[in-house]
Amino acid sequence: MPITLVTGASRGIGRAICLRLARDGHELVAAARHRLELDALCAEIEQAGGRARALVLDVSDGAAVASALANIRVDNLVNNAGVGRLKPFLDTSPEEWHAMIDVNVNALYHVTRAVLPAMTANGAGHVCTIGSISGRSAFVGGTCYAATKAFVTSWAESLLLEVREYGVKVSVVMPGSVATSFSGREPSPDDAWKLAPEDVADAVAYVLGTPPSVLVHRAEIRTLTSPPKKPGR
Numbered sequence: 519m520p521i522t523l524v525t526g527a528s529r530g531i532g533r534a535i536c537l538r539l540a541r542d543g544h545e546l547v548a549a550a551r552h553r554l555e556l557d558a559l560c561a562e563i564e565q566a567g568g569r570a571r572a573l574v575l576d577v578s579d580g581a582a583v584a585s586a587l588a589n590i591r592v593d594n595l596v597n598n599a600g601v602g603r604l605k606p607f608l609d610t611s612p613e614e615w616h617a618m619i620d621v622n623v624n625a626l627y628h629v630t631r632a633v634l635p636a637m638t639a640n641g642a643g644h645v646c647t648i649g650s651i652s653g654r655s656a657f658v659g660g661t662c663y664a665a666t667k668a669f670v671t672s673w674a675e676s677l678l679l680e681v682r683e684y685g686v687k688v689s690v691v692m693p694g695s696v697a698t699s700f701s702g703r704e705p706s707p708d709d710a711w712k713l714a715p716e717d718v719a720d721a722v723a724y725v726l727g728t729p730p731s732v733l734v735h736r737a738e739i740r741t742l743t744s745p746p747k748k749p750g751r
Contacts (some may be wrong), residue, residue: 519543519544519545519569520543520544520545520593520594521544521545521547521590521591521592521593521594522539522544522545522546522547522592522593522594522595522596522726523546523547523549523573523587523590523592523594523595523596523629523633524536524539524546524547524548524549524596524598525549525550525575525577525596525597525598525599525625525629526549526550526577526598526599526600527546527548527549527550527556527559527598528548528550528551528552528555528556528559529550529552529555530696530715531598531648531693531696531715531718531719532548532550532596532598532599533555533559533715534714534715534716534718534719535596535598535715535718535719535722535723536548536559536563536570537559537562537563537719538716538719538720538722538723539719539722539723539726540563540566540568540569540570541566541568542723542727544568544594544726545568545569545570546560546563546568546569546570546571547570547571547573547590547592548560548570548571548572548573549573549574549575549577549586549599550573550574550575550599551574551575551576552574553572553574556572556573556574557572559572560572573586573590577599577621577625577628577629578617578620578621578624578625578628579628580624580627580628583625583628583629583632584628584631584632587629587632587633588632590633591636592633592636592637592643593637593642593643593644594643594644594645594646594726595629595630595633595643595644595645595646596646596647596648596722596726597625597626597629597630597645597646597647597648598647598648599621599625600621600622600648600666601617601618601621601622602618602663603617603618603662603663604659604660604663605659606658606659606661607661607662610661610662614662615662618662618663618666619662619666622663622666622667622669622670623666623669626647626670626673630645630677634681634686637681637684637686638681638684638686641684641685642685642686642730643685643686643687644686644687644688644689644726645674645677645686645687645688645689646687646688646689646690646691646722646725646726647670647674647689647690647691648690648691648693648718648722649667649670649671649674649690649691649692650664650667650670650692650693650694651692651693651694651738651740652664652667653667653668653669653670653671653692654668654671667692670690671690671692671736674688674689674690674735674736675688675735675736678733678735682733685730687728687733688733688735689725689726689733689734689735689736689737690735690736690737691718691721691722691725691737691739692736692737692738692739693713693717693718693721693738693739693740694712694713694738694739694740694741695712695713695741695745696712696713696714696715696717696718697710697712697713697714697715710743712741712743712745713739713740713741717739717741718739721737721739724737725737
């Protein structure tokens with residue numbers, strides 16, 4: 519049974535990924551900052567016959583990550599944790615800017631660096647990171663967030679070239695708009711045209727489920743439904 523660590527696992531896309539992979543026979547290590555939500559997720563997985571354990575962790579804290587993951591076997595890592603403060607550059611506070619860099623960029627180093635040595639030593643493993651189509655599509659309010667997602671694609675491709683000779687896979691799943699509370703607003707009927715978290719989870723399950731000799735390095739997931747037109751257009 520592969521052991522898969524998912525960050526940002528307590529809600530949204532991360533939660534959907536955990537539930538989907540549990541059905542595929544993965545043992546989940548569900549990491550996030552919120553104990554009650556993690557416990558509810560793990561209970562749901564176990565009630566369905568799966569295996570999961572909660573790991574309360576702030577992935578932006580490098581020392582805490584290194585300590586928490588020092589003795590945990592990880593076959594697959596899903597770097598899903600992310601934050602987005604979508605607002606014009608001049609309206610973005612230093613705290614908001616640093617929060618996005620710390621979670622969307624620096625945490626990739628902390629978490630991946632903690633589990634990758636064992637993967638290369640074992641000659642197998644998979645690092646899958648949730649990116650975004652915003653990483654190559656500029657938009658108003660995306661000066662920091664879109665830049666962090668552009669980082670994801672460049673970082674992942676370079677990492678792939680460094681570790682594939684050790685049998686380790688590196689992938690990026692890039693969704694379009696997803697109906698979650700990610701941006702601080704709960705989903706509403708107006709979000710019905712967007713992807714569901716489960717759509718992204720299915721893509722991650724496919725990427726992780728490829729044969730040992732096959733790698734899907736980059737997968738872009740979009741909805742086929744057009745967004746509603748704004749009044750006057």
